[in-house]
Amino acid sequence: MVVTATNFKTNIGHYLTKISESKNEVYITKNGKLIAKLSSPDQDKQTFLDSLVGITAHNPISLEDAKKERLSRQ
Numbered sequence: 001m002v003v004t005a006t007n008f009k010t011n012i013g014h015y016l017t018k019i020s021e022s023k024n025e026v027y028i029t030k031n032g033k034l035i036a037k038l039s040s041p042d043q044d045k046q047t048f049l050d051s052l053v054g055i056t057a058h059n060p061i062s063l064e065d066a067k068k069e070r071l072s073r074q
Contacts, residue, residue: 001018001024001025001026001027002026002027002028002029002034003015003026003027003028003029004028004029004030005028005029005030005035008026008028015038019038019039019040020040023039023040023042024039025037025038025039026038026039
């Protein structure tokens with residue numbers, strides 16, 4: 001959902017409730033330009049986890065190899 005900064009300031013409680021209940025993002029604009037994105041903390045975690053899916057598919061590594069590599073860095 002996209003809202004103006006003025007509308008957001010006037011109705012901040014409404015938008016915070018919407019975000020917490022529906023996990024939607026609110027994009028805030030000022031003078032027609034996007035200036036901020038407001039989202040729930042859970043959504044940010046999920047987006048991050050989704051971005052990690054499949055990153056090791058091209059380089060399969062065993063759990064033991066991963067442990068050895070991690071310990072060698074310390």
